[in-house]
């Protein structure tokens with residue numbers, strides 16, 4: 001069945017992959033369309049924490065409560081959330097975290113290291 005809902009672009013920083021996500025669906029549901037094996041889908045109601053992400057740019061809309069055991073208020077202020085409980089409100093760039101990072105770090109993917117530094121020689 002064809003899904004005609006408008007989509008926003010969500011990109012995963014670690015791999016550079018981008019997937020379309022509707023403003024009324026969760027970041028996790030859209031991410032599953034990447035077809036990547038091993039993306040953990042747990043409780044899908046903000047309770048287990050396996051889908052933790054950090055929103056680096058763009059805005060998201062909260063779809064429901066999230067467990068404070070997995071995302072503290074301080075972390076939330078830094079952009080962390082749970083992908084099953086957030087929908088894109090604009091184009092989003094995110095970083096996959098915790099258990100969700102594992103399937104994105106397997107061989108065969110392009111992993112960028114934007115913050116890697118080159119050692120400098122002291123004189």
Ligand code: FES
Nearest residue numbers: 043044048049084
């Ligand atoms: S799947 Fe359990 S918190 Fe998202």
